[in-house]
Amino acid sequence: MAAAVLIENLKKYYGDVEAVKDISLNVEPGEIFGLLGPNGAGKTTTIRCLCTLSKPDAGKIEVSGISAIANPRAVRRRIGYVAQEVALDKVLTGRELLQLQADLYHLPSNVGKERVNTMIEVLGLQDYADKKTGTYSGGIRKRLDLASGLLHKPDVLVLDEPTVGLDIESRVVVWNFLRQLQKAGTTIFITSHYLEEVDILADRVAIIDKGVVIAEGTPSQLKDNVGGDRITLRIREFSPMEEAQNAKEKLEVLPFVQEVIINTAQGNSLNLVVKSQSDALTNIQQSLKDAGLPIFGIAQSRPSLDDVYLAATGQTLMDAELAAAGTRDVKAEKKQRMKE
Ligand SMILES: Nc1ncnc2c1ncn2[C@@H]1O[C@H](COP(=O)(O)OP(=O)(O)OP(=O)(O)O)[C@@H](O)[C@H]1O
DSSP: OOOSEEEEEEEEEETTEEEEEEEEEEEOTTOEEEEEOOTTSSHHHHHHHHTTSSOOSEEEEEETTEETTTOHHHHHHHEEEEOSSOOOOTTSBHHHHHHHHHHHTTOOHHHHHHHHHHHHHHTTOTTTTTSBGGGOOHHHHHHHHHHHHHTTOOSEEEEESTTTTOOHHHHHHHHHHHHHHHHTTOEEEEEESOHHHHHHHOSEEEEEETTEEEEEEOHHHHHHHHOSEEEEEESSSSOOHHHHHHHHHHHHTSTTEEEEEEEGGGTTEEEEEEOSOTTHHHHHHHHHHHTTOOOSEEEEEOOOHHHHHHHHHSSOHHHHHHHHHTTOOHHHHHHHHHHO
């Protein structure tokens, strides 16, 4: 069976900016695939090429074996796209907007009406469908976007940052809906810079940075590859440096401890990387007791996707976002996109 989405050596430049340098991805039918990366990594550009809204400078893109470059119309029929920001016409009602979308997809009028009704029901929009979209909350608006992307029953639903700006309750509604959709057989391709969103939802994930894929696998595989567990330890709420240093020296000689860092920004607490073993906490507690040191708090966790990103790039995802934030002219980018 052909891959639901196949992207090979995709390149896309905007003038001198290499938005996508070299991206290859393979999404299996029925998967939820997550594309994770900081702002500016090239996620939206990749998605726009996949959805035939932007023409790649090089590379191959296929949806269910059909080339998005040679045959964009056929690909558009198979893809539903939910963009990051949707310029909803605020004076139309949700139903009117969905109907408009059904017409754009050339659905025969009776089929279109039926699909609009079904999507309103499936997404729980009955109370809102006949109100103007200008009155909608962010969560309801997102549900309408989803309904709109799914009207023509696409094989692949592509979502760009589906829960950005939503409160946690609305995010959970979207996540549950996407899981149901997957159960019904739809392939889902989602970009996000929320680590936990991708961790919770995606069967597989690719992490991209500066236009290239830096890691790919299931969330568990990626975290296992980084190796070790993380332990956060506070000797006291605020420890003097000498005490933190003393604890560090006592702990870094333990055979299962791989790294100890003093976190000065957090009251000189200690961040440890340890070999995954069940008695690490007990051994650390014993060592500190032997050294006459108290414990204010201690917690062990598996590595997160942020640790995966950190291991691959040397900085956290949040630091990468902050670094990217100052270098972009988002208004100019939007203008340029309109021209494409
Ligand atoms: N139309 C454009 N004109 C010029 N540069 C652009 C344009 N679109 C994107 N870029 C640049 O290409 C790079 C990748 O942008 P892209 O929007 O694909 O990243 P992203 O990972 O989707 O980030 P975000 O989530 O903020 O949209 C960035 O450096 C961005 O500034």
